[in-house]
Amino acid sequence: MFDPVCPSSLSPVRVGDKWGALIVRCLADGPRRFGELRVPLRGITAKVLTSSLRTLERERLVARTELPGRRVEYALTDLGRSLLVPLDAMCAWADAHWDEILDAADDALAREGAVAH
Template identity: 60%
Template sequence: MREPLPPDMFDEICPSGLVPIRFGDKWAPLVIACLEGGPRRFSELRVPLQRVTPKMLTKSLRGLERDGLVRRTSHCGTPARVEYELTPLGRSMLAPMKAVYAWAGEHWEELLDARESYAQR
């Protein structure tokens, strides 16, 4: 049995929102982070990704699948279920993403100041 994903995995003050580099779409790196521990069902992903609409989560998952980063597996049975998991290519994204998140954490104040300054113009 897998550990459930924590609902506060991506708090609003998470540095991931400040990362100026995009891996796919806005939500793709968060989906990848959720799948680091193994396969997850859509409903499991919705817990920490509560700010993402189901439509956008579906779009992100399809884009990641299209790019070969995520594998979608349908399991027969009643009820039928679908799981998403990282492919080896998707797993290779984890190290660069962690480096970018660490950079964002180190430059948190600078990024916030730049965004505030820009918004005031």
């Protein structure tokens, strides 16, 4: 990944992308319409959801299908479905280390607060 000729900037797996991974997880049980995705993704704006879905579609992780009546549905592609295994592993890791993750976040906030004062 540090090789100058490696196209790592094109990597479709953006671990730090909050919404992309969550959208993939929301589509794990089958296709959903735009409005149906907004329910479990509380806090996402329509603009951000649209942008994230377009990115996932461009990366061929999600397929967009136009339905009768001007409706659109989103579903994981085979490539997108293959991403569920590593996402499950990351979720299991986070679950196993949740207290440590929260402690680290609290420590970071405390350090930032100390530096600000």
